[in-house]
Amino acid sequence: MNAARDLHPEQLRSLLHFYADAGVEWLLEEEAVDRIAAFEAMRAARVAAAPPEASPAQQPARPAPARQEPARPAAPAPMPNVAIPDGQAVAEAEFAAGSARSLEELRTAMEAFNGCNLKTSARCLVFAEGKAKPSVMVIGAMPSADDDRDGLPFSGRQGAMLDRMLAGIGLGRAELLLTNVVPWRPPGNRPPSQREADICRPFIERQIALAEPNHLLILGNFAARFLFRSNETIHQLRGEWRNIEVSGRTIPAFATLHPQDLASAPISKRLAWQDLLTFRAGLKG
Numbered sequence: 001m002n003a004a005r006d007l008h009p010e011q012l013r014s015l016l017h018f019y020a021d022a023g024v025e026w027l028l029e030e031e032a033v034d035r036i037a038a039f040e041a042m043r044a045a046r047v048a049a050a051p052p053e054a055s056p057a058q059q060p061a062r063p064a065p066a067r068q069e070p071a072r073p074a075a076p077a078p079m080p081n082v083a084i085p086d087g088q089a090v091a092e093a094e095f096a097a098g099s100a101r102s103l104e105e106l107r108t109a110m111e112a113f114n115g116c117n118l119k120t121s122a123r124c125l126v127f128a129e130g131k132a133k134p135s136v137m138v139i140g141a142m143p144s145a146d147d148d149r150d151g152l153p154f155s156g157r158q159g160a161m162l163d164r165m166l167a168g169i170g171l172g173r174a175e176l177l178l179t180n181v182v183p184w185r186p187p188g189n190r191p192p193s194q195r196e197a198d199i200c201r202p203f204i205e206r207q208i209a210l211a212e213p214n215h216l217l218i219l220g221n222f223a224a225r226f227l228f229r230s231n232e233t234i235h236q237l238r239g240e241w242r243n244i245e246v247s248g249r250t251i252p253a254f255a256t257l258h259p260q261d262l263a264s265a266p267i268s269k270r271l272a273w274q275d276l277l278t279f280r281a282g283l284k285g
Contacts, residue, residue, distance in 0.1 A: 089115035097206035116199045118184035128179035137177045137213035141222035148185040153178045161259040169280040209247035220258030
């Protein structure tokens with residue numbers, strides 16, 4: 001394996017771009033560091049530098065204790081966060097989502113909802129962006145680090161790649177509604193758990209129902225399996241029109257690869273382009 005110092009600047013720049021597109025946020029040292037040994041050495045140095053304790057004969061006389069005030073009752077400790085059982089959290093999510101009569105009301109309800117643990121680690125809620133009543137609604141899996149920072153879906157490099165993908169078939173953000181299945185970024189971009197996905201399902205389904213899109217474009221493995229309720233992979237689900245039932249309404253849906261898939265495997269761009277052409281033809285039909 002080549003060390004970073006052995007790479008040409010252009011090679012190093014390309015490697016760092018690849019790591020960023022792949023979601024890498026931390027770099028490791030080239031050689032292992034024994035943190036335990038370093039801690040022990042630091043503790044030994046502190047003990048050696050500490051002044052010796054004075055003997056009882058050398059210690060100054062202590063003044064007489066002052067009259068003590070009556071002890072005041074201690075302030076009550078703050079209540080710890082109590083985990084909401086999954087079944088109750090799903091029920092609360094269904095009630096909150098069902099009570100919303102517009103996308104703005106749904107956003108407010110999701111901002112006030114505390115039943116999903118992902119909210120505690122995310123910077124902010126990443127809600128839908130774009131046209132309120134679109135012909136096409138684009139749905140990804142979950143916010144990226146850029147989305148979590150900006151508070152908008154499909155920000156940063158993944159968003160720029162998606163813009164180029166859509167522009168290739170004549171679509172732009174202004175005429176679409178973009179969102180994610182899960183509105184809070186999981187720690188470290190890990191996939192959401194099944195319980196987390198179940199809690200978030202009422203919100204994305206209510207979002208689809210309120211937006212009333214004519215077509216859905218679903219991006220990536222997690223979102224496709226979630227919305228199609230399937231155990232197949234994105235490579236089995238992509239490239240074909242399927243119907244989704246949401247609030248008693250049947251909506252044609254089409255799945256393809258996520259921009260992150262294309263960043264990590266550029267050879268897949270050919271498949272995504274074929275999918276987008278098929279999707280565009282379906283919009284005209």
